[in-house]
Every structure is written in C-alpha cells, then in structure tokens.
Amino acid sequence: MLFAGTDVGSLTAQAVIIEDNKVIGWKNMRVLPNPVESAKKVMGELLDELGLSKNNIITFSTGYGREKLVEAGFAKEHVSEISCHAKGAFWLNPTVRTVIDIGGQDAKVIRIDEKGKLVNFVMNDKCAAGTGRFLEIQARALGIKLEELGEMTFISKNPIEITARCSIFAETEVLHFLQRGFPKEDIAAGVNRSMAQRIYYLARRVGVEREVALTGGVAKNRGVKWELEKILNIRFIDLGMDPQIIGALGAAIFAKEKYGGK
Numbered sequence: 001m002l003f004a005g006t007d008v009g010s011l012t013a014q015a016v017i018i019e020d021n022k023v024i025g026w027k028n029m030r031v032l033p034n035p036v037e038s039a040k041k042v043m044g045e046l047l048d049e050l051g052l053s054k055n056n057i058i059t060f061s062t063g064y065g066r067e068k069l070v071e072a073g074f075a076k077e078h079v080s081e082i083s084c085h086a087k088g089a090f091w092l093n094p095t096v097r098t099v100i101d102i103g104g105q106d107a108k109v110i111r112i113d114e115k116g117k118l119v120n121f122v123m124n125d126k127c128a129a130g131t132g133r134f135l136e137i138q139a140r141a142l143g144i145k146l147e148e149l150g151e152m153t154f155i156s157k158n159p160i161e162i163t164a165r166c167s168i169f170a171e172t173e174v175l176h177f178l179q180r181g182f183p184k185e186d187i188a189a190g191v192n193r194s195m196a197q198r199i200y201y202l203a204r205r206v207g208v209e210r211e212v213a214l215t216g217g218v219a220k221n222r223g224v225k226w227e228l229e230k231i232l233n234i235r236f237i238d239l240g241m242d243p244q245i246i247g248a249l250g251a252a253i254f255a256k257e258k259y260g261g262k
Contacts, residue, residue, distance in 0.1 A: 001019075001056070001058070001259070001260050002017055002018070002019050002024075002052070002056065002057045002058075003017070003018050003019075003057065003058050003059075003060075003252045003253075003255040003256040003259070003260060004016065004017045004018075004043065004054075004057045004058070004059040004060075004251075004252050004255065005059070005060055005061070005062065005084070005247070005248040005249055005250065005251025005252030005253070005254070005255065006039045006042065006043055006059060006060075006061045006062070006063075006069060006074070006075060006248055006251065007061070007062045007063040007066075007081070007084070007245070007247040007248035007251060008031060008035040008038050008039050008061070008063040008064060008065035008066070008069065009031065009063045009064055009065075009081075009103055009104055009105070009247075010031070010064055010103070010104045010105040010133075011030065011031060011103075011104030011105070011132060011133075011217070012028060012029065012030055012031060012104065012217060012244065013028075013029055013030075013031050013032075013035075013038040013039060013041075013042045013063075013065075014026065014027065014028045014029075014042065014244060014245045014247065014248040015027045015039070015042045015043040015046045015248055016245050016248040016249045016251075016252050017046060017047075017050065017052070017057065017252065018249070018252045018253065018256060023241070023249065024050065025046050025049060025050045026046065026241075026242065026245045026248070026249075027042050027043070027045055027046040027049070028042070028242065028244055028245060029041065029042050029045070035063075035064065035065025035068050035069065036065070036068055036069060036072045036074060038065065039061065039065065039069050039074050039075075040074065043059070043074075058076055058255045058256075058259050058260070059074065059075045059076060059251075059252075059255065060075055060076060060077050060078065060079055060251040060252065060254050060255040061074070061075035061077075061078045061079075061251060062078060062079050062080065062081050062083075062084040062247050062248065062250065062251040063081055063247060064105075066078035066079070066080075066081075076255070076259075077254075077255070077258070078251075079250070079251055079254050081101070081103075081108070081247050082101075082108055082110055082118065082121050082123070083118060083250065083254070084246075084247045084248070084249075084250030084251045084254065085099050085101045085108070085110060085215050085216075085246050085247050085250055086099055086110050086112045086116065086118055086250065087116065087249075087250035087253050087254060088215070088245075088246035088247060088248075088249035088250030088253065089112075089213040089215060089239060089246055089250075090112055090116035091116075091249070091250070091253050092213075092239040092240060092241060092246075092249075093211070093213065093237050093239055093240075094114075094116065095211045095237070096112065096211050096212070096213045096237060096239075097111065097112060097113070097114075097209040097210060097211055097212070098110065098111055098112070098203075098208050098209050098210070098211070098212040098213070099112065099212075099213050099214075099215055099246075100199060100203065100208075100212065100213070100214050100215070100228070101214075101215045101216045101246070101247070102130070102131065102132060102199060102214070102215075102216040102217070102218035102219065102224075103131065103132060103216045103217060103218070104131060104132040104133055104136075104217060105131050105132070105133055106123055106124060106131055107123065107124045107130045107131055107198075107199055107202055107216075107218075108121055108122070108123040108124075109121065109122050109123075109199075109202055109203045109205075109206050109208070110206075111206055111207065111209060120206050120207075121206060122202060122203075122205045122206040123202075124198075124202050130195065130198035130199055130202060131218075132216070132217050132218050133167065134167045134170070134195060134198075135149055135191065135192075135195060135218065135221065135224075137167050137168075137170075137171050138167075138170060138171060138174050138188075138191040139188075139191075141171045141174040141175055141178070142174060142178070142184055142187060142188055142191075143184075144184065144188070147220075148188075149188050149191065149192065149221060149223065150192060150220070150221035150222040150223035150224060150225075151222060151223065152184065152185040152188035152189055152192075152223065153188070153189045153192045153193075153222070153223030153226060153227070154222070154223070154226075155185045156183070156185040156186045156188065156189035157185075157186070158183075158186050159186055159189035159190045159193055160177055160182055160186045160187050160189070160190035161190055161193075161194075162174070162187075162190045162191055162193075162194040165198075170191070170194065174187055174191065177190075188223070189223065192221065192223035192224045192226075192227055193223075193227045195218070195221075195224045195227075196224050196227035196228040196230075196231055197227075197231065199224075199228055200228065200231045200232065203232065208232055208234070210234060211237045212232070212234050212236055212237065213236060213237045213239055213246075214228070214236045214243060215239075215243045215244075215246040215247070216243060216244060216246075216247075217243075217244045219236075219243035219244070220243065220244065
C-alpha cells in the first residue's frame with residue numbers, strides 16, 4: 001500500500017509518496033490560484049514521474065488548502081501543518097526536539113518530546129515579517145532573485161542593520177539604502193539577519209530545546225539559516241531531505257499510521 005501527503009501553502013505546493021518506510025518520490029511547485037488545482041497538478045506530475053495511479057494511494061492533506069482538498073475528494077483526511085512538520089522531522093531523525101518551520105506566510109516553532117508528541121508551539125501568522133513573504137518583498141526591492149538573497153550574506157563585508165519590524169517599512173528602508181549607494185550584498189545580509197532575529201524572538205516564547213531542525217522554504221536560504229544558528233548558538237540537524245517537503249511527508253506518515261499500520 002502506498003501513502004501520500006499533499007501540502008498546499010500560500011506560495012508553494014508539495015506532494016510526497018511513501019511505501020513502507022521509504023520515500024519513493026516527491027514534487028514541489030509554485031501554487032496555482034485554486035488549492036485543489038494546485039494539489040492535482042503537483043500530485044499528477046509526481047504520479048506521472050513514478051508511473052503510478054492515484055486510485056490505490058491513500059492521501060492526507062495539510063497546509064492552508066488542506067480542508068478544501070478533503071471537501072473536493074482529493075484527500076481522505078487533513079492534518080494541521082504543525083503536526084505534520086513535527087511528524088515529518090521526527091520520522092527522519094528521532095533526536096529532533098524542536099522544529100522551526102518558516103513558510104511563505106507564517107513561521108512556527110514546535111517543541112516535541114522523545115516520542116515525537118507535540119509539547120508546545122508558537123506561530124506568527126499575523127504579519128509577513130518573519131516569513132518567506134518578507135524575503136520576497138526585500139529581494140524584489142533589491143532587484144535580485146529570491147534564490148540569490150541568502151548567498152549574499154557570505155560575500156558581505158559590512159551587513160547593514162534593518163531596523164523596521166514591518167515588511168513594508170523594511171522595504172522602504174532597503175530602497176533608502178540602495179539610493180544612498182550601499183552595496184547590495186550588505187543590504188541583503190542585513191535583510192537575512194533581520195529575518196533571523198524575528199524568528200529568534202518567536203522562538204524565545206516557546207523555548208528551543210536541542211536537537212533543532214529547520215523546515216519550510218526559508219530553510220533553503222543559507223544566510224538566514226547561518227544567522228539563526230549564530231543567534232541560537234546551535235547547529236541545525238540535517239534531515240537529509242528537501243526541507244520544503246517535510247509537511248507533506250508528515251501528512252503521508254499520518255496516513256500510513258492510520259490506514260497502513262505503524
């Protein structure tokens with residue numbers, strides 16, 4: 001029996017398929033306007049790659065669009081993103097006790113115990129500051145690709161402090177520094193550091209217990225990851241998989257545990 005998880009967020013959608021205790025395939029793409037269409041597309045492309053049919057696969061959903069996927073008959077059940085990121089990270093590495101998930105529109109710090117059970121969590125979903133959206137806005141202001149932003153931390157010689165807490169005000173600040181002729185890499189490094197500081201303030205509310213895993217799309221920004229490691233005085237655990245698919249993986253594991261036996 002095969003089990004699948006689909007995570008449809010605000011910016012990206014992921015699909016993961018597992019068999020027994022092995023991931024046999026996964027897919028990640030930019031979302032479409034409709035969450036059901038996003039799920040169908042990302043899962044459809046994955047199934048085509050693997051030469052499989054969805055008919056014999058039990059699928060659970062997570063992410064912002066999770067309930068609509070069940071209503072549409074695409075997924076059998078839905079599970080919260082917090083539970084799925086905790087489940088996926090712990091499944092990949094049972095030493096994990098804290099998961100920091102930074103997505104496109106929210107960020108979460110999740111504490112789990114030695115059995116992988118949820119202990120506590122805190123999340124920021126009221127503002128774009130501290131989310132992937134914050135980085136997108138600043139990258140656009142800098143006139144660079146989002147993928148370039150993180151690497152600029154490592155070529156900057158004098159990171160500039162970004163003091164604004166609001167994404168829009170921070171964008172104004174970035175434009176101001178650009179107009180004054182500051183190097184892009186120093187401004188970008190300041191953006192990455194500012195992002196890490198916002199996550200640190202969030203993490204302080206729930207506490208960080210080692211070992212720590214970083215998941216979500218922002219985990220691919222090496223600059224933010226490096227700054228967070230410095231502020232928290234930790235080294236993130238390498239889960240050995242794309243950090244952006246951990247939520248979908250967790251959903252697939254929930255499906256397996258409920259319908260396939262542990």
